[in-house]
Amino acid sequence: MTKTTPNLIIFDCDGVLVDSVMAHCEVLSANFAKYGLEISPIDCRDKLGAGKMSEIGNAAQKLGASLPDHWLDEIYYEIFTRLEQGVPLIDGIEDALKQIKAEQIKICVASNGSRKKMEIMLGASGLLSHFDEYIYSAHDVGVWKPDPGLFLHAAGQMREDVSECIVIEDSPTGALAAKRADMKCLGYAADTNANDLISHGATKFLSMREIPKLVGI
Structure with missing residues (x-):
């Protein structure tokens, strides 16, 4: 056979x-709002992609976000905290x-x-x-x-x-x-x-x- x-x-x-995708994008959306970029979770998914987090941050900066030097540590902490609640x-x-x-x-x-x-x-x-x-x-x-x-x-x-x-x-x-x-x-x-x-x-x-x-x- x-x-x-x-x-x-x-x-x-x-x-x-x-x-988990939308939970992830909701965290990104809320975080970027703190740094001058208003972008919906859906637009985070569709416009920022699913690559390296550093590349997502770079893409957000091109759209107007002013991210601090410690941003990667901050966003990973926020994402992990959200995911620990369960998806x-x-x-x-x-x-x-x-x-x-x-x-x-x-x-x-x-x-x-x-x-x-x-x-x-x-x-x-x-x-x-x-x-x-x-x-x-x-x-x-x-x-x-x-x-x-x-x-x-x-x-x-x-x-x-x-x-x-x-x-x-x-x-x-x-x-x-x-x-x-x-x-x-x-x-x-x-x-x-x-x-x-x-x-x-x-x-x-x-x-x-x-x-x-x-x-x-």
């Missing part, structure tokens, strides 16, 4: 495992993870966020135990999506060839990173412009309950 399932599924974190799971993700693990398919997380941030969110939501120690942060690796390096690092650490990997992403930045890594990407488009994901080669889907079928289970 021809094998149809991947050996490894690499999950993004924010917006894929936990519904909801993405609907259907826990059942999808259970079905994937039942098939003995490896899973890991690869995110532009810090490891501490991921551990806070996944710990509070109960998902951390699904991934054991297989959590990879751009902060530790030193490369941020859309650079493919984070996904390539994750595949290397999990000892899998890129041809045996599938990436689950919700952002164009992540979909582009997967494309550059020569990995198949499933693009979760429930809260994202599907065309932005498709333009980078992702296969659109709208519910986490679709994942098992999409990966060949």
Whole structure:
């Protein structure tokens, strides 16, 4: 019988495992207001992107924010404090993870966020135990999506060839990173412009309950 399932599924974190994107953007919006930039949480999401926090700060400054030298420490403290209050799971993700693990398919997380941030969110939501120690942060690796390096690092650490990997992403930045890594990407488009994901080669889907079928289970 021809094998149809991947050996490894690499999950993004924010917006894929936990519904944390708007909580994150609400903190940014409130913080920027203190420094002269009135921008809504939705505009934070759509205009500032999902890259390095330093790059988000630079983008905010171009829009008029006057950020202090200690801004990175401040914003990380505010974000972590908010996330410790808890964020909801993405609907259907826990059942999808259970079905994937039942098939003995490896899973890991690869995110532009810090490891501490991921551990806070996944710990509070109960998902951390699904991934054991297989959590990879751009902060530790030193490369941020859309650079493919984070996904390539994750595949290397999990000892899998890129041809045996599938990436689950919700952002164009992540979909582009997967494309550059020569990995198949499933693009979760429930809260994202599907065309932005498709333009980078992702296969659109709208519910986490679709994942098992999409990966060949």
